[in-house]
Amino acid sequence: MSRGLLLFKDIDTPGLTGIETYRKLGGYESLAGTLGHKTPDECIEIVKSSGLRGRGGAGFPTGLKWSFVPKNSPKAKYIVCNADESEPGTFKDRELMVLNPHLLIEGMILAGYAIGANAGYIYFRGEFAYVQAIMDKGIAEARAAGLVGDNVFGSGFKFELYTHLGAGAYICGEETALLSSLEGFRGQPRLKPPFPAVEGLYACPTVVNNVETIMNVPHILKNGGAWYKQWGTDKSSGTKVLSVSGPVKRPGNYEIPLGLPLRTLIESPEYCGGMRDGLKVKGVIPGGSSVPVLPASLLDTGLDYESMNSAGTFLGSGGVIVIDDQTCMVDALWNLIRFYRHESCGKCTPCREGTYWMGEILERIEKGEGRDGDIDLLLDVANNIFGKSFCALGDAAAMPVQGMLKHFREEFEYHVKHKRCMVNRRRNAVMEVGA
Amino acid sequence: MSHAPIMPTEAPAVLEWPDNVKPEVAEAISHYPVKRSAVLPLLWIAQRTWGWCPPAALQLVARTAELPEPEVFGVATFYTMFNLQPVGRHHLQVCMTLSCSLMGADRLFKHLEHKLGIGHGETTADGRFTLRRVECLAACGGGPCMQVGLDYYEDLDLPKVDAILEKLK
Numbered sequence: 188m189s190r191g192l193l194l195f196k197d198i199d200t201p202g203l204t205g206i207e208t209y210r211k212l213g214g215y216e217s218l219a220g221t222l223g224h225k226t227p228d229e230c231i232e233i234v235k236s237s238g239l240r241g242r243g244g245a246g247f248p249t250g251l252k253w254s255f256v257p258k259n260s261p262k263a264k265y266i267v268c269n270a271d272e273s274e275p276g277t278f279k280d281r282e283l284m285v286l287n288p289h290l291l292i293e294g295m296i297l298a299g300y301a302i303g304a305n306a307g308y309i310y311f312r313g314e315f316a317y318v319q320a321i322m323d324k325g326i327a328e329a330r331a332a333g334l335v336g337d338n339v340f341g342s343g344f345k346f347e348l349y350t351h352l353g354a355g356a357y358i359c360g361e362e363t364a365l366l367s368s369l370e371g372f373r374g375q376p377r378l379k380p381p382f383p384a385v386e387g388l389y390a391c392p393t394v395v396n397n398v399e400t401i402m403n404v405p406h407i408l409k410n411g412g413a414w415y416k417q418w419g420t421d422k423s424s425g426t427k428v429l430s431v432s433g434p435v436k437r438p439g440n441y442e443i444p445l446g447l448p449l450r451t452l453i454e455s456p457e458y459c460g461g462m463r464d465g466l467k468v469k470g471v472i473p474g475g476s477s478v479p480v481l482p483a484s485l486l487d488t489g490l491d492y493e494s495m496n497s498a499g500t501f502l503g504s505g506g507v508i509v510i511d512d513q514t515c516m517v518d519a520l521w522n523l524i525r526f527y528r529h530e531s532c533g534k535c536t537p538c539r540e541g542t543y544w545m546g547e548i549l550e551r552i553e554k555g556e557g558r559d560g561d562i563d564l565l566l567d568v569a570n571n572i573f574g575k576s577f578c579a580l581g582d583a584a585a586m587p588v589q590g591m592l593k594h595f596r597e598e599f600e601y602h603v604k605h606k607r608c609m610v611n612r613r614r615n616a617v618m619e620v621g622a
Numbered sequence: 623m624s625h626a627p628i629m630p631t632e633a634p635a636v637l638e639w640p641d642n643v644k645p646e647v648a649e650a651i652s653h654y655p656v657k658r659s660a661v662l663p664l665l666w667i668a669q670r671t672w673g674w675c676p677p678a679a680l681q682l683v684a685r686t687a688e689l690p691e692p693e694v695f696g697v698a699t700f701y702t703m704f705n706l707q708p709v710g711r712h713h714l715q716v717c718m719t720l721s722c723s724l725m726g727a728d729r730l731f732k733h734l735e736h737k738l739g740i741g742h743g744e745t746t747a748d749g750r751f752t753l754r755r756v757e758c759l760a761a762c763g764g765g766p767c768m769q770v771g772l773d774y775y776e777d778l779d780l781p782k783v784d785a786i787l788e789k790l791k
Contacts, residue, residue: 263655272760273758273760274758275719275720275721275757275758275762276720276721276758276762277760277762278760278761278762278763278764280760281760281761312760313701313703314703314759314760314769314772315760316666316772317772317773317774349653349654351653351659351662351663352662352663352666353662353701354662354665354666354701354702354703354704355701355702355703355704355756356700356701356702357757357758368662369659370656370658370659371656371658371659371660371661371662371687371689371697372658372697373696373697373700374700374701389655389656430762430763431763432721432724432725432762432763432765433721433724433725434724434725438762438763438764438765439763440763472720476719476720476758506762508720508721508724508762510724511724514724519720519723519724522718522719522720522723523719523720525718526719526720526757526758529757530757532700613723613724613726613728613729616726616728616729616732617723617728619728619732620718620728620731620732620755
């Protein structure tokens with residue numbers, strides 16, 4: 188079945204985690220064909236021409252990000268891989284790393300070469316200790332084969348690669364908070380500018396890229412930018428791994444050409460195969476929990492950056508959460524806001540206080556204690572977090588509220604008026620456990 | 623933000639790295655140009671060594687990383703995964719975020735509470751289990767899921783959870 192086009196193509200090959208199998212399938216050929224054959228600038232140009240955009244959520248053009256690293260800086264430079272994967276609904280990087288660690292290692296060496304970094308770090312969320320162990324084993328194999336260390340492939344290029352384990356903090360997926368955490372501080376975000384490309388890790392030029400982004404790099408440098416554009420749309424080129432969760436028949440990771448309609452992903456027997464247990468789709472959060480929800484009427488929207496933006500949401504990290512028609516949207520939103528309230532790092536007031544109050548309002552609506560004006564109050568709080576918090580976490584907490592109230596406001600009004608859910612198949616369990 | 627209370631009463635006064643752990647400590651420090659960066663790896667080593675991070679372990683990490691103690695306390699209390707109080711032999715961490723909740727995480731958690739006779743953040747009297755609600759574990763496609771220690775268990779239902787508990791002595 189079509190689990191993948193590129194990153195997932197050979198991913199189920201037995202033994203792929205070992206360097207020998209990886210090399211048999213063409214692994215490290217991209218590295219061999221690049222070092223000594225292409226200049227770092229040429230590498231950046233190839234990645235730019237591929238149209239690759241950051242796969243972690245923001246969708247920023249990768250080649251452009253690399254080109255911001257000052258060429259003449261006397262400081263050390265760093266490449267950092269964001270393997271924090273903390274956006275609810277997203278679980279692609281974990282599977283990619285567990286099944287194909289060497290592709291990430293090859294990508295890190297190549298990215299390091301392109302930006303002139305002699306050291307790289309892979310930052311994992313704390314829960315991924317076992318993934319770190321798999322990656323450490325891969326790095327040791329690569330080091331023994333002369334692919335990591337003082338003289339990569341005998342080219343004279345020096346590259347050290349280390350792994351670093353976080354310890355449970357959603358905020359560390361934000362790149363400046365990640366760097367604070369890597370430096371041994373509380374994982375709180377820093378003011379931008381200066382951007383990490385100029386002053387990142389240890390105040391040195393640093394590029395932070397997501398796992399999936401880095402894993403595309405060996406393929407692109409080997410085959411060229413035009414080749415990568417065989418998939419996707421004009422402005423959203425390439426493939427994207429989408430993590431689908433919720434009550435669909437076959438949840439999981441699917442690598443699709445960008446632009447595939449959301450409906451195809453959910454309903455096609457080639458992908459998720461539709462909903463379970465006679466349930467219907469009520470709404471879909473298409474890009475991780477932080478992006479606005481889409482109602483079922485917009486299921487034909489294409490899964491690419493531009494189409495999603497036109498529909499009022501984002502492709503984000505590709506964490507597709509499917510919500511069924513028997514779920515109460517107030518309950519679903521309260522669940523998400525509890526997440527943001529728990530994960531707000533506490534640094535800035537709009538996010539710290541705003542997420543708390545949104546949680547309070549949603550809890551009383553869900554418990555049947557909602558008051559007249561609560562819905563407008565909730566929206567007011569969300570609008571006052573949005574764009575006014577220190578980092579993107581505040582926006583990430585506000586957008587689910589804005590999206591839900593745009594498309595499902597009547598369910599919230601019903602809840603306030605009738606003091607109960609319109610529908611809720613999970614109500615008893617949810618209310619017993621509480622917050 | 624971690625909301626774990628700190629400063630339990632029963633804790634060793636002074637700790638040193640055991641000899642068999644010292645190479646790991648040196649290795650962790652060697653990965654960074656700045657010693658402070660090793661704080662998280664050192665806290666992890668402490669937690670593996672003693673099962674949790676007692677105040678004396680935080681002081682040891684501060685000495686090792688050459689930092690003022692409050693700096694290390696500040697870091698350790700920020701992250702949710704450092705146990706600042708002792709936990710049971712098996713730390714059951716049940717994901718409660720939306721994808722898992724849609725698939726029955728709330729019912730699963732309630733079942734565990736009933737079965738073990740403890741609530742969120744509590745440990746069974748025999749010290750076997752600590753139960754905790756946690757936020758997204760990045761295993762949404764396998765929801766409901768839980769992490770026990772460092773192991774993931776996915777696609778859970780009540781019989782599967784019962785079978786897992788049986789195996790965890």
